[in-house]
Amino acid sequence: MPKRFVVAASEFTDLPRFPVGFELADALTAAARDLHGTNTPGDTLNTAVHLAVRLLPDAEHAGIAEIQRGGRLRTLAWTDETVRFAAEPRQGGQSGQGVQGGHTPHPDWERLWTTPVVHTDDSEADGGGNALSGIGLRSALSLRLRADRRRLTVLTAYARKPQAFDEDAARIGRLFTAHVSLALDSATVREQLTEAMRTRDLIGQATGILMERLDIDAAGAFESLVKASQRENVKLRDLARRIVDAHSAPGGRGVTER
Incomplete structure (x- = not known):
């Protein structure tokens, strides 16, 4: 049976309007064109992580991961190996390797079951020592891409400076993930x-x-x-x-x- 994901139709209706939206609208239109031009769901996800770095202010890396209820995780797409390791910390806090589940996701991601956006302002706060600070990443912006009762798909942008992602970045990210979700649905149906x-x-x-x-x-x-x-x-x-x-x-x- 194919996987089915559910995104509430009203999820993005509470977004504030941008004061001057022409450049953003053009960028999102171009991104949507690239996303809908992909042939498979995997291509869509790979395109999405690279577009996220271009669209989100101060983003340097991006990745998409799937989290199952109970905490098992696998990475679906990443811009580079840094992100692949950042997304999959092993139990015990060391950076993991491989992409096939069994890893423990970042604890902040658990909040994405109930909220669409989670910020990590500074991974070195409270003494650091977590997977992000260990590889030089200070900030993260995690966005709920898709969700159902059993699994959660998360798009995360990373930066090396602290407090890199403000509310504007979060709003752009939510608009972008709406386009990614639609393109992913289309690619899945075509496949x-x-x-x-x-x-x-x-x-x-x-x-x-x-x-x-x-x-x-x-x-x-x-x-x-x-x-x-x-x-x-x-x-x-x-x-x-x-x-x-x-x-x-x-x-x-x-x-x-x-």
Whole structure:
């Protein structure tokens, strides 16, 4: 089942209006064009982190991470390795490595379940010693990108100076994440439709092969394919691919059992 994320339609209606918005509007329009020009959700996220550095005042690095209920985290996109390590501190406070879950997210991010923006004004306050100060990052602006009951997706911008991100940066960030979320939804739907078409064609080919091999009609061939899928505990798509690949191989015959 595809993941579904929910963002409240009114989430951005409380944003103050910018006094002079032409430059910002132009920048956001260009960013939206770049985001909607991506082909896959992964491309959208990678584009988003680089655009965040260009759009948010004083931002030097940016990353996007997914947090599951209970604290497990994985990094989805980053501008550089510094951000990748900053996003995934190990338990015990040391900077982590790798992108496949099991790490403990920054404690401030837990607040993003209930609020759309979290500031880290100075990572060296209270004596420092956390993952950000350890790699020279003093400020962070974390923005809730998407959320549902089980997972939270966070876009975070980082800077090396303290108190780098003010309220204007937060407002721009919220407008930007609205564009990212819309573009991500579009890219996800396109990817799902493309995969569905590929799967349909693959199953159609496998059904045709079984019609020929078993001398049965299309309904019987599809039923045979479904039964084989259940019997072997294999996804229908994967079984169809096996049949097509076997048929294409020299001397191959695929599944012939009803």
